[in-house]
Amino acid sequence: MKQVPTVAEMKAACRQMQRIGKTLGFVPTMGALHEGHLSLVRASKARCDVTTISIFVNPLQFGPSEDLAKYPRPLERDVRLLEELGVDLLFVPCVEEMYPPGAKTCVVVDELSEKLDGASRPGHFRGVATVVAKLFAIVRPDFAFFGQKDAAQVAVLRKMTNDLNLDVELVVCPIVREPDGLAMSSRNAYLTAEQRQQALVLHRSLTRVQAAFHAGERDAAKLIEAGKQIIAQEPGARLDYFAVIDPDTLDPVAGITRPTLAAVAAYVGTTRLIDNILLAK
16 A cells, blocks of 8 residues: 655556556545444445545634544554555645645535534535545545445535536445444544443434334424434433435425435534434335
């Protein structure tokens, strides 16, 4: 695996692969890799000739009171995991490489960026869209792999990709969970043992909604209330939102007539966690 620290070197390495007809798969990450990330790497390797990964903790997507400084950065461990999976290229730029002095351009996906996590974290999706657009321009992947756990992010990036006519196909892979149902997240590392148990309420709430849906309930308001009741039973969790939405527009739905997303965000201690589940026949 070749580690590449600069934009110029990454562009050159990717173009060389493309000149000889190789398909490029790309997985953008902020590091602190877990099995969810690694499942995306495996999906890329199964579909593409060359798999490229980026590790970059993007300051633009963190708010002033968020966890940029303490975000985990176990680079040596991450490199070892990626080497074991046979990744071809690892892009590890510094902040100044991605955002040189004087850089002024940002990418904003209007409306979508203010919904769900965007409403709770103003400016977050502006940072996400900007860094992913830059990464797509550097790598020029044929396929880019993302996790379903970040459903709002997927909707924003899909809209950005379509609106800007970017020549990349987004591939969305299933959520990877711990054996007890907790969605894997780098932020799970912040949880104490007690909070780790409290965090299971997110998955329980979604499981309750899914069970009601399978029992025939199609009224979104009733499904949301069922999910909120489960969250309310856990005093260690503070609800941010519980929503039943169109997965493409992130707009709330009244009744479920086609595949729809149930999504939840909650704070456990000071850690904000998200999860979702697709409601479909």
